[in-house]
Amino acid sequence: MELPTLTHEEILRYSRHLILPDVGVEGQRKLKAARVLLIGAGGLGSPLALYLSAAGVGHIGIVDFDIVDVTNLQRQVLHGTSDVGTSKIASARKRIAEINPHVELTTYETPLNSTNALEIFKNYDIVVDGTDNFPTRYLVNDACVLLGIPNVYGSIYRFEGQASVFATQDGPCYRCLYPEPPPPGLVPSCAEGGVLGVLPGLVGTLQATETIKLILGIGESLAGRLLLIDALGAHFRTVKVRKDPNCPVCGTHEITTLIDYEQFCGSPHVGGDPKVSFNVPEITPTDAAARLAKGEIDIVDVREPHELQIAKYPKVTAIPLGQLVDRIAELPLDRDLVLACRSGVRSAKAVQQLQAAGFTRVSNLAGGILRWIDEVDPSQPKY
């Protein structure tokens, strides 16, 4: 295929690339011809969209169906304060047009699923995984392997990140590294566990770098290696990722079509916070507040100590979830206990732990302190 030519304006705009011996005019024309699909316009998607646009990637696709929330702004630098409440796709479109009007942008404001993934992916040379949940990561991986499209992977948690390049020709895939996902709820999301705002910047720019290297065909790719990033320790190290001959997607090729990834990952919900169904007794904040006022229940707050400084329940026993089993003797068996946390996920696990220990009078505060603030005490801040 003939590479597109550069206009005079583009030659001036990309001059710092053009004078780089490993990029040059031909490399810049490769970037202009490239078609890159970003999965997610969040923490990782933000630096990806900004840098790949600025670098002159000719065609960028973005899949995202989320709305810009004020809690995103601490790290999702693609979006600004005035974008809160609008779709991330609309915000991304506005920002990318400002950074580089030469970029042809295609947006998919829809959840990625087994029905639409192959149809969307087949239009691209490279897919960059910036999603925030396991079902979509396995979906992205399998679709990339089936279509033979490289998958530039990045993932973050608190102060640590991972990056690699999967599904290159003869290279390993995400399933070679992690054959199966963890059970739902075991690994906290960024919304539950927090994330350093700079971290997706670090990992996303590494993904952007790998993407550009793939397009240009230069350097030493992360394919076959996993880069581990520890921001607190300021440690970067790589370990080997081997292609697993028994991998059902890229090894034995048992998997020839996309599967039900929600079922594979054991979770009923995709995108954002995993809404895990725990099937435990629940009480609403309104009902809990009424019963608390009559002295009929005790609230047990299983959040971490640093969270208690942000917003509080009245009259609680505070035991972080991780200490609950060890401190179970502190809780009465003959009282109605309402387990509470930030959004209701950790407290649901706490209810299960207490049930397993023989407690029968336990229930989960639905929606956690966030819903408590909505229904009972709007004077406190949400986080």
Place this chain on the structure above:
Amino acid sequence: MPATLFLPAILAKLADAKQFEVSGGTVGELVSDAATRFPALGTRLRNTNGEPYAFVTFYLNDEDIRFHGGFGAKVSDGDELTVVPAIAGG
């Protein structure tokens, strides 16, 4: 054989340390040593049958133990065992 176990932050809180010395002739024995000292960590490193999980990858130096005998992989003096669990944030 003495070796050093490296934990990511998500697991380090269960042992109150990001790295510590463990002892054993195989990776499985190193993991057992850590699990005996920190039972809460142990359940995150291996299942009830004492096998590794599919979503937690162990690196002996920079090699995935799955391709070197799993928990049976032999350990040499001064080896480094790094635990890399799956994370999904983005």
